[in-house]
Amino acid sequence: MSALEVVGVSKIFNQGTPKQVDALVDVNLTVNPSEFVSLIGPSGCGKSTLLRLIANLLEPTSGAVSVNKKTAAQARLDQDYGMAFQQAGLFDWRTVSKNIELPLELKGWDKTKREARAKEMLELVKLPEFADLYPWQLSGGMQQRIAIARALAAHPPLLLMDEPFGALDEMTREYMQGELLRICGETATTVVFVTHSIPEAVYLSNRVIVMSPRPGRITSVIDVDLGSKRNEDTRAADGFFRSITAVREALRGTHAEHASANAIRGVEDR
């Protein structure tokens, strides 16, 4: 039983026009329950497109996506996944608590149930005292934690994240990575995570999916063998550096095909 299945998916924008872009060609991906998978690759490799296809925000040109054995469209209607973006995207006019309640409100939950769940989620992201503040009164890292709480409020089995920590400073970012692992461990959530950072992908993931542009496709899959318990020591472990090197070489490989010796654009090496 897989949490997510992508079979032979292609996405072509502006098909049949001079502006045709082959965003994704024949992508296959299976993600197991509770697995953490990162998508990494240079700009234009289609990793955000793939995430949006899984979320049913885009329709594939060919192929099929299934989430929890349902079609992507049905999974979206059932709120089987939560989503978090680079910008926390909290609503300024809602309190922190009301922001977390948003997906539950749309699902038609009653008020007491919503408030109880929002409280539970605030405990999970360790910000219980901020329930009645407004998002613009919080720091960027706190806002992103609230966004994660909102994405998980309906207890979806799958979490889709599009560079959620891209706008944070390095210290906050590493803290958030630890928090994300803790939260997903406690809730047994499956995660598909888009990132530009090689160490971030390695630290978080069970598998790193390396993608390449023109046309967008998966070029290699790297298993990260760091065990399930990860902490700050993990960042100094040999296996951590070995995996980073493996991902970096896989990314170089994707780049060599395009016969340019420059550094890979859009991928951070830190």
Next chain:
Amino acid sequence: MLMRRIAYRSSMFVVAIASVVALWEFYKIVGPQDGGKLFGVSILPRANNTAMPHVWTMLSRYNRPEVRGSDTKIWSVVLSGTLFSLRLSLAGFFLGTTIGVGLAVLMSRFKVVQRGLLPYLVMSQTVPLIALAPLVVSWGGKLQIGSFEWPRWLSASILGTFLAFFPIAVGTLRGLASAPVAAVELMDSYAASWKQILFKLRFPAAVPFMVPAFKLGASGAVVGVVVAEISTGLKGGIGRLIIEYAREATGDPAKVFTAVFGAAALGITMSGIVALSDVLLMRNRPKETSA
């Protein structure tokens, strides 16, 4: 915090009024009694008591009868005229808000409607109100829809609506479109309906655009109503009082000013009502000064 802001604003208001009074009286002292000419063109206003009565003359006029020998003091006449026009302006404003917001929702929902309608809305505002007023007022007493007979005052309100709806429609339209793409995508990921997106995302996101639009709409409603009253002589309102009193300007120059101040008070009251909505709607929004 809020109290301090209100106190600051009201003290600034008093200072502004006092400066205008001081400027007026100062000009009466230094200005030429019979006007001044610059390069052969009369450009400086006359400073004599007929053209520019003293501030205290104008104020004390309020406490004298409207017409010689009458018992009614002029302040009560001006007050009831102002209230009459205020009711008309409010009706025009609310009708304009309904139409403006309705059109904005329609235009944001259907791009075809926006492309087809917006140019006509812009054009509608180039029609001079004075030209339109007699036409709309002539509906009074002639138009009958079912058992509803078109009252004359409604025509004046409609002209207020005509000026009020446009800034509200345009401001609301911009506001509805101001919701970030990422936020719309988030709502889509929750499979939110069009109505849910409208009420939970687009309208709240539009508030900072709608409040200034309401301010423009409110002053538009006042201008529309007063111009309609003046150009058609509708009885009961402040516009009518202004033209009536203006005829007596040579004999009783302070009289027309009592009505003019009534019209100004009307405008201030309307913007005050909107400013209150501003304070209420924006109280939990990020303050611009913090940036």
